[in-house]
Amino acid sequence: MLEKHNVPLKDFLTSERVETADGKFLMIAKDALDCDALISVSKMKTHALERITGAVKNQYGCISGVYKKLGHTQYPNAESFAHMLIELNQKVAPRLYICDGIVAMEGNGPTSGDPVSMGVLLMSTDPIALDTVFCHLVNLDPSYVPTNLYGETLGLGTWHDDRIEIVTADGTISEKELKRKYGNPNFNVDRRKARKKGALDLLEILGVFQSRPYIIEEKCKKCGVCVESCPVEGKAVRFDNGRRNPPVYDYKKCIRCFCCQEMCPHQAIQVKKHRLPWEK
Template identity: 50%
Template sequence: MVCPEYWQDGVDAAICEGIRLLGGIESIFGKEERILLKPNLLAKAEPDRAVTTHPTVFKAVGAYLREQGYEHLSYGDSPGNPLGGVARVAAGCGLKEPAEELEIPLGDFSQGQKVNFEQGQTEKEFIISKGILDCDGIVNICKMKTHQLERITGAAKNMFGAVYGVNKGAFHAKYTDADSFGAMIADLNNLVKARLHIMDGILAMEGNGPQSGTPVAMGLLLFSKDPIALDTVFCHLIGLNPELVPTNRYGQQYGVGTMDAEKIRVRTIQGDMTVEKVAKRYGKEDYDVYRGTEKATQIRLLKPIQSLLQKKPYILREKCIKCGICAESCPLEKKALEMSGYPKYAYKACIRCYCCQEMCPQKAIDVKVPLLARIMDRNWKI
């Protein structure tokens, strides 16, 4: 749905029409079910930074469900660094006020429970937040953003917020490259199946995402019952090959959804369109996202010069306030950052999960692609 700005009446209308085009809300959820609204609450951030789900979109979804007679609603997410608790992060992102206005309580994301998942192809055990386990169905209200590890974060990656607290860091330590992490996310999406995915792309984020990038106007709201199809359309809109996104690739392989553009039809108020036509009409070819190709075998052949090809996070001293959140966010037991004045990286220990960059509140960490890697147009697996 085209939606150029966060004007509440306009967003309300777009949410209503988008869900109608999917077949209506009652084809997705029963009135008696407990429905959780799962926004992106990465960290406390002003809405105009495009870090988190915009409160106008969140309010529109909640108000629509209330108007349709859905009484058993809750909301929540497990932020990457929930200082002061989830409620404080929600307040800092502007979601607490509309939630209270609509009488939508915060779910319990203060504790988790181990869930065995024998069907998992990569991961067979997750610690899931109680707020997720307490609901019958989920509306995944994700954000259109770039991501240093997975290239983009959209519908599939947003479900990582179902994992309870510090266990998110443990998964980064366990799955240290983009492929294995993406495979784990695919298993998670098969375990915790959101039925409706709504992507806030009115104001998206490009560049150094998912927290330190640049807001960019896309003017779109995307809706789907299939998170991989939704993320695939996102990729086409920004000129990124969907196969380069591990969450897409493993999401299709593991049966979460499809990234085959030939099998995806995009419903609009003007009628059905192909993904190609939608990208041509509404896309942004100069969207700042890494589009380099990747070859798994090449890294073994060039292992002696691997350090010259790896992406590296680095500190922007002019922005750093020495708060130490980057070091706290490192999932390794022996941290890859030392706090002696400005943070200092131990690159030999760094697993390139970019949790430090993701959680920095000052946009003081960027990621550089070495010149040799740029010349060879390779995104080496790290």
């Protein structure tokens, strides 16, 4: 297709160090920084860390391969990671955001969930507005998504419905009409995790209700991809008995970036939510 339209393929392998407002840095693909115009095409999926991955999260693909791990260690929780994503979007500044929700992914996203037909294609110049419409379609409060909240505070876009015009083939419609005509109220996002900030956050900080990855032993092929992808020095997931058994987690070291869950090629890792004190 690219050859037919005489479009050169870019590999995003060469990166440029770009300083961030918090004194850290990102290694961004030069191809993304130097292009005439970037058009971001994402898939509509759930995401263990940020609840959803759509227009905003897609730009993490502009961080060159090996530096993705570094990003997860520099920004180890949903809030700091969301802040970084907003700044990254501002630096690469796509001109248009497209999100393919013709077939979306629900459940254990972004790689091990289940396909679900949504039949929508979303487009906007405002990635926060686009992700907000995504949220409405899957019956998720947009203010529960950290990239939406910080995206508006930091000036990337808006998640407030009175500032978003939703235009469909049938003309402009309200958020309620959107939900009624195109939404899927049964779309499986984790609603326990998708909640407003509050008292439970203290318990989460204390580790009582913290989400964590775990391996479904019957599905594990002992390939070691999760171990390789763990960005923590000394590894928070590793084999402790050669490769005879699946890897084991050291939850004291684990920063909950969920890279292992995302990278496992056999859908053997799930994210367990809100561990209760008596749960293993």
